[in-house]
Amino acid sequence: MTRPRFAPIPAALPATVPFVGPEELQRRIGSVFDARIGANESGFGPSPHAIQAMQAELPRLWQYGDSTSHRLVEALSEHLDLPGDHITVGEGVDGLLGNLVRLMVGPGDAVVTSDGAYPTFNYHVAGFGGVLHKVPYRDDAEDPQALVREARRTGAKLVYLANPDNPMGSWHPGKVIQDMLEELPEDTMLVLDEAYVEFAPAEAVPQISPGDPRVIRMRTFSKAYGLAGARIGYAVGDPDLIAGFDRIRNHFGVNRIAQAGALAALRDQAWLADVLANVAAARDRIGKIAADNGMRALTSATNFVAVDTGRDGEYSRALVQALQGQGVFIRMPGVAPLDRCVRISCAPAPELDVLADRLPRAMALIG
Amino acid sequence: MTRPRFAPIPAALPATVPFVGPEELQRRIGSVFDARIGANESGFGPSPHAIQAMQAELPRLWQYGDSTSHRLVEALSEHLDLPGDHITVGEGVDGLLGNLVRLMVGPGDAVVTSDGAYPTFNYHVAGFGGVLHKVPYRDDAEDPQALVREARRTGAKLVYLANPDNPMGSWHPGKVIQDMLEELPEDTMLVLDEAYVEFAPAEAVPQISPGDPRVIRMRTFSKAYGLAGARIGYAVGDPDLIAGFDRIRNHFGVNRIAQAGALAALRDQAWLADVLANVAAARDRIGKIAADNGMRALTSATNFVAVDTGRDGEYSRALVQALQGQGVFIRMPGVAPLDRCVRISCAPAPELDVLADRLPRAMALIG
Numbered sequence: 001m002t003r004p005r006f007a008p009i010p011a012a013l014p015a016t017v018p019f020v021g022p023e024e025l026q027r028r029i030g031s032v033f034d035a036r037i038g039a040n041e042s043g044f045g046p047s048p049h050a051i052q053a054m055q056a057e058l059p060r061l062w063q064y065g066d067s068t069s070h071r072l073v074e075a076l077s078e079h080l081d082l083p084g085d086h087i088t089v090g091e092g093v094d095g096l097l098g099n100l101v102r103l104m105v106g107p108g109d110a111v112v113t114s115d116g117a118y119p120t121f122n123y124h125v126a127g128f129g130g131v132l133h134k135v136p137y138r139d140d141a142e143d144p145q146a147l148v149r150e151a152r153r154t155g156a157k158l159v160y161l162a163n164p165d166n167p168m169g170s171w172h173p174g175k176v177i178q179d180m181l182e183e184l185p186e187d188t189m190l191v192l193d194e195a196y197v198e199f200a201p202a203e204a205v206p207q208i209s210p211g212d213p214r215v216i217r218m219r220t221f222s223k224a225y226g227l228a229g230a231r232i233g234y235a236v237g238d239p240d241l242i243a244g245f246d247r248i249r250n251h252f253g254v255n256r257i258a259q260a261g262a263l264a265a266l267r268d269q270a271w272l273a274d275v276l277a278n279v280a281a282a283r284d285r286i287g288k289i290a291a292d293n294g295m296r297a298l299t300s301a302t303n304f305v306a307v308d309t310g311r312d313g314e315y316s317r318a319l320v321q322a323l324q325g326q327g328v329f330i331r332m333p334g335v336a337p338l339d340r341c342v343r344i345s346c347a348p349a350p351e352l353d354v355l356a357d358r359l360p361r362a363m364a365l366i367g
Numbered sequence: 368m369t370r371p372r373f374a375p376i377p378a379a380l381p382a383t384v385p386f387v388g389p390e391e392l393q394r395r396i397g398s399v400f401d402a403r404i405g406a407n408e409s410g411f412g413p414s415p416h417a418i419q420a421m422q423a424e425l426p427r428l429w430q431y432g433d434s435t436s437h438r439l440v441e442a443l444s445e446h447l448d449l450p451g452d453h454i455t456v457g458e459g460v461d462g463l464l465g466n467l468v469r470l471m472v473g474p475g476d477a478v479v480t481s482d483g484a485y486p487t488f489n490y491h492v493a494g495f496g497g498v499l500h501k502v503p504y505r506d507d508a509e510d511p512q513a514l515v516r517e518a519r520r521t522g523a524k525l526v527y528l529a530n531p532d533n534p535m536g537s538w539h540p541g542k543v544i545q546d547m548l549e550e551l552p553e554d555t556m557l558v559l560d561e562a563y564v565e566f567a568p569a570e571a572v573p574q575i576s577p578g579d580p581r582v583i584r585m586r587t588f589s590k591a592y593g594l595a596g597a598r599i600g601y602a603v604g605d606p607d608l609i610a611g612f613d614r615i616r617n618h619f620g621v622n623r624i625a626q627a628g629a630l631a632a633l634r635d636q637a638w639l640a641d642v643l644a645n646v647a648a649a650r651d652r653i654g655k656i657a658a659d660n661g662m663r664a665l666t667s668a669t670n671f672v673a674v675d676t677g678r679d680g681e682y683s684r685a686l687v688q689a690l691q692g693q694g695v696f697i698r699m700p701g702v703a704p705l706d707r708c709v710r711i712s713c714a715p716a717p718e719l720d721v722l723a724d725r726l727p728r729a730m731a732l733i734g
Contacts, residue, residue: 004470004471004556004580004605004607004608004611005471005524005554006470006471007469007470007472007473007476007495007524008473010469010470010614010615013615014614015610015613015614017434017613017618018618019434019618019619020434021431021434021435021618021619022430024433024434024435024437027437036430039430039431041429041430041431042429043429044429045426045429046428051428054425055422055425058421058422059412059418060596061413061421061593061596061597061628062411062412062413062595063389063403063406064388064406064408064595066390066391067384067386067387067388067390067391068388068390068391070390070391070394091458091620092619094617094618095617095620098617102374102377103373103377104372104374105374106374106375106376109374157372189371222431226428227428227429228429228430228431229427229428229429229430229431229432229622229623229624230622230623230624231432231619231620231621238371240371243382244373244377246382246384247377247380247494248380248494250459250462250465251384251385251386251461252386252388252459252598253458253459253461253598254598255596255597255622256596257421257596257597258622261428
């Protein structure tokens, strides 16, 4: 054997990665970022009660976590007012999306998403041999009607919609999503990524029967709850679908500290409310910084802001690079016309002060 | 859609799970175990430096972990004296085994293991459509010659060997494994599960060139390093194989606290030496408790002891159940003739005191 004989699907995959992380970027540029505002992490942090709960759990970290995340499922069941068999806990939305795709998508199966939407979903679809069909954004938002049409045209197993949307921060009223369900082909399941839903207006949340087999909803403790590094999230859906995860998931895969932290974070809704207020203020601040520099912030229902540079993707890429050189980590959408924007995560004032200071410098550098 | 339309491979999988965890067992019996000595966790715990490092990292848990686990890979590279491109970090051996199987095994591909060896490996093989071929243990040890013969007969993509072995605690000299590599078919890769290798004599470790494409080695921080709940381990192999993991793994899947804890644990080799001494003493104590009750402990090179009840699998199952009822969590091998034994994890003295107290009571109950 001179080279690994990979199985057919992985053998055909590229050696790329969905995202180069900020630590790796720091190593490449040889210094630590002064403002880490590119990964939609929450610099406002998790609830202090979550920190305490995780600290208290450290002496028991020699034990595997509970394979069923029972206490967290119980708490989510109460929080969401639905039975526990509608919920599965996993290693963040990334892990849950991977397992969902593995569960539903066979080689050659069609999957529909928007061109420029979450790359890690696409990574999983390709990783299990699915065939991606992309429809364009419309007015900087995912286009439900186009997604439905493409699902019908291709007979898709899954159609992906993030609401609110990443990377643009736009959102649709829940009613629009309810209507989508009615129009989808019978065998198409909607993957509703609600990673940012806590930041959105109440009317962004669709009223869907918890056991509706036409949709699976993904939520996370990484964003509003401030626990990105803990790797814990959950999916809500039809109990038959949820039970399917038990056929393939890594049963002892969720970190014990993460389970304790998520449980305490969920219970501290007052902290969550504070975070939401801080994020709203940070959105306004980013909008002001953008305006001060001749750019326009798009309306956002998330913890990040897409800032329209008024130029093209080449300019945005140069700006992201120049900001990195100035110690500021941000990201940007991957495709036109979204890539006329850069994407800036909400953060505490000191990091936005850094942004306010460095943005004009970076712009001056690239002209 | 009335039922989920699973993809063909998951559609054919059973709804079972590899292991029912101790928390779930506690809920079933309605009380908390006095001795948790069934999952080969380390009650001696991780290094206090690891606890400190994880505590210090908690305020940064709002950040995703480093997707490349760079600092840990660097430290492992130094510890193992091999280049970093030979190492990939993942979510424990369970997670790494899943990714390896996904990378190498296509539907219908043959995979060889021993009947009674690690069930989670089998779970992953079935989960990706592989076909398992099992050979019997021989003298309570995995049988390298039989594994090689079966790999030749079936043209296996992978052949699994744990050294030391779980659930029996036996081990082969490294030379035996080196010889296996010479005898394997050209296209068969050896999966060498070294989860328990730190507990074994030095001569159990085979001398294999780090880039040898015929083998991948799996190691973990869950056992000797006492971090089972953190979900972190690593694989060592040919750089082309290791790079393959980047095509499919959940790139931001490793918990940030786990990364900090594993790094500090690796650096505290003095603590590891203490743990190994404590484990050796606990093995002796379990042997004495077994002998006091008319049973025989098998020689173990791990942090658990297979205790031969002198009876059959039915008796062992009754004993495991009776001990659970007495507040003691242990496990047992799944197949004959291994299942004449029960498997007891090494633990601090108080838990073994509980075992010494409850074992005769449980035996009296089942007669």
